[in-house]
Amino acid sequence: MSQGAYVLAIDQGTTSTRAILFDAKARPCAMAQVPITQIYPAPGQVEHDPEEIWRSVLQAGRAVLSDVGVQSVAAIGITNQRETTVVWERATGKPLANAIVWQDRRTTDLCAELTQEGWGAHVAEVTGLVIDPYFSATKLAWLLANVPALDARARAGEVCFGTIDSFLLFKLTGGRLHATDATNAARTMLFDIRSGRWDERLLDRFAVPRAMLPDMRDCQSDYGVAEHEHFGAAVPIRGVAGDQQAASYGQACFTPGMLKATYGTGCFVLANTGEEKVASATRMLSTIFHQLKEKRAYALEGAIFMAGATVQWLRDSLGLIASAAESETLAKEADPKSGIYLVPAFQGLGAPFWDANARGAILGMTRAASKADIVAAGLEAVAFQTRDLLTAMGRDMAVSGIAAPPSLRVDGGMTGNAWLMQRLADILGQRVEVARNPETTALGAAYHAGQAVGFFGDAEELAKAWEPASAYEPKMSEAEREARYGGWLEAVARVRSEGPS
Numbered sequence: 001m002s003q004g005a006y007v008l009a010i011d012q013g014t015t016s017t018r019a020i021l022f023d024a025k026a027r028p029c030a031m032a033q034v035p036i037t038q039i040y041p042a043p044g045q046v047e048h049d050p051e052e053i054w055r056s057v058l059q060a061g062r063a064v065l066s067d068v069g070v071q072s073v074a075a076i077g078i079t080n081q082r083e084t085t086v087v088w089e090r091a092t093g094k095p096l097a098n099a100i101v102w103q104d105r106r107t108t109d110l111c112a113e114l115t116q117e118g119w120g121a122h123v124a125e126v127t128g129l130v131i132d133p134y135f136s137a138t139k140l141a142w143l144l145a146n147v148p149a150l151d152a153r154a155r156a157g158e159v160c161f162g163t164i165d166s167f168l169l170f171k172l173t174g175g176r177l178h179a180t181d182a183t184n185a186a187r188t189m190l191f192d193i194r195s196g197r198w199d200e201r202l203l204d205r206f207a208v209p210r211a212m213l214p215d216m217r218d219c220q221s222d223y224g225v226a227e228h229e230h231f232g233a234a235v236p237i238r239g240v241a242g243d244q245q246a247a248s249y250g251q252a253c254f255t256p257g258m259l260k261a262t263y264g265t266g267c268f269v270l271a272n273t274g275e276e277k278v279a280s281a282t283r284m285l286s287t288i289f290h291q292l293k294e295k296r297a298y299a300l301e302g303a304i305f306m307a308g309a310t311v312q313w314l315r316d317s318l319g320l321i322a323s324a325a326e327s328e329t330l331a332k333e334a335d336p337k338s339g340i341y342l343v344p345a346f347q348g349l350g351a352p353f354w355d356a357n358a359r360g361a362i363l364g365m366t367r368a369a370s371k372a373d374i375v376a377a378g379l380e381a382v383a384f385q386t387r388d389l390l391t392a393m394g395r396d397m398a399v400s401g402i403a404a405p406p407s408l409r410v411d412g413g414m415t416g417n418a419w420l421m422q423r424l425a426d427i428l429g430q431r432v433e434v435a436r437n438p439e440t441t442a443l444g445a446a447y448h449a450g451q452a453v454g455f456f457g458d459a460e461e462l463a464k465a466w467e468p469a470s471a472y473e474p475k476m477s478e479a480e481r482e483a484r485y486g487g488w489l490e491a492v493a494r495v496r497s498e499g500p501s
Contacts, residue, residue, distance in 0.1 A: 239448025
């Protein structure tokens with residue numbers, strides 16, 4: 001058993017950095033949060049200042065340790081916004097450009113070129129991904145082509161590339177370690193998730209020098225030591241995982257077929273597929289769930305762009321609600337027979353439709369429509385989109401003989417909305433279990449680091465300890481459920497760029 005009363009999880013997200021201390025019973029005992037500035041150089045472009053991210057990690061870490069003392073920490077685990085791309089000077093750790101954030105769309109034209117060149121099949125087979133600006137490869141290619149002298153310096157071995165985890169590891173260890181874990185490597189569109197190696201064909205196509213890539217390690221591994229100067233003592237770093245994989249681990253989704261959905265700005269659904277990389281026929285992503293002792297477990301992943309963002313739109317753009325919490329109160333007042341559908345395709349439609357040119361719409365309104373009806377439709381759209389994803393994933397898993405469980409584990413800010421959670425159970429026709437610990441992403445990182453040093457038990461023990469804070473059983477009749485969902489599919493067909501299919 002390790003020494004120390006806590007594991008420190010560093011959760012570096014898109015809008016903030018959080019540091020959370022977990023005790024041996026996986027309870028969050030202290031938290032500090034520092035916001036991150038969003039930089040928008042041009043339409044469709046999103047950047048972060050890597051140095052600001054680094055300062056936020058130090059600030060949050062030091063704040064959370066101020067009361068308990070760093071000597072109480074057994075290990076550090078890191079989880080991070082995935083795909084966000086950083087390049088820095090190997091000799092000094094100095095960033096050579098702003099980080100290009102996962103949301104950035106500046107490489108849309110390059111992605112179109114890749115598709116026209118016929119790279120889609122290779123990317124899907126090797127990386128499990130689809131060609132999209134979302135992933136790191138085209139972002140890195142853009143940096144190499146547009147930052148003066150970067151390409152030449154990279155070929156000379158003077159430059160490091162990494163996702164946020166790699167950058168933080170490099171800084172925390174004083175430049176001694178340039179590494180990443182399998183889950184983050186899997187999101188670069190440069191990594192063969194079958195063999196666990198960087199793909200030479202893709203490196204060649206993107207003109208990425210092999211010398212600038214990090215070493216790949218297990219999620220639970222020796223990631224060096226955070227130097228004394230950062231937190232007041234040297235602390236071992238023993239766990240790393242990308243945010244959605246960390247959340248699945250924190251939700252104890254250890255059995256093939258188990259699913260979790262995280263409801264934040266968007267919604268991310270991950271399904272454990274075990275030792276098999278499932279090739280999706282519905283354009284879900286195949287990715288690595290975790291790698292332990294050099295053995296990979298895989299997952300299917302689907303994302304919807306607008307979950308909490310729909311509520312933000314109802315609040316900030318339409319002014320129908322004063323706060324996100326008010327959406328629950330209004331939804332309860334809505335006419336359940338209004339027939340209104342809100343399709344939040346403001347940024348196109350993601351999985352399983354993948355229609356970038358679709359646009360949002362509110363359909364089915366009569367003169368009797370109220371703001372409560374529209375707000376309820378916005379929340380219900382989250383439930384409908386979740387069913388879209390689970391239906392598609394279910395088809396993919398069934399082909400591989402993987403049975404989905406009767407319940408869905410959920411986390412994220414929107415799970416506090418009881419009306420939405422009940423409607424989610426009703427539309428899915430299955431039990432919805434809300435995580436007891438809302439900080440499941442940080443908890444997953446803590447689990448990885450803690451297990452590596454004997455602070456937590458094995459997966460079986462963690463699975464037994466998992467229990468929901470609340471659960472919702474479907475109450476809606478099957479006839480009503482299918483009628484409502486059928487209306488949703490008709491509404492989606494009407495906003496598709498190619499029309500109903």
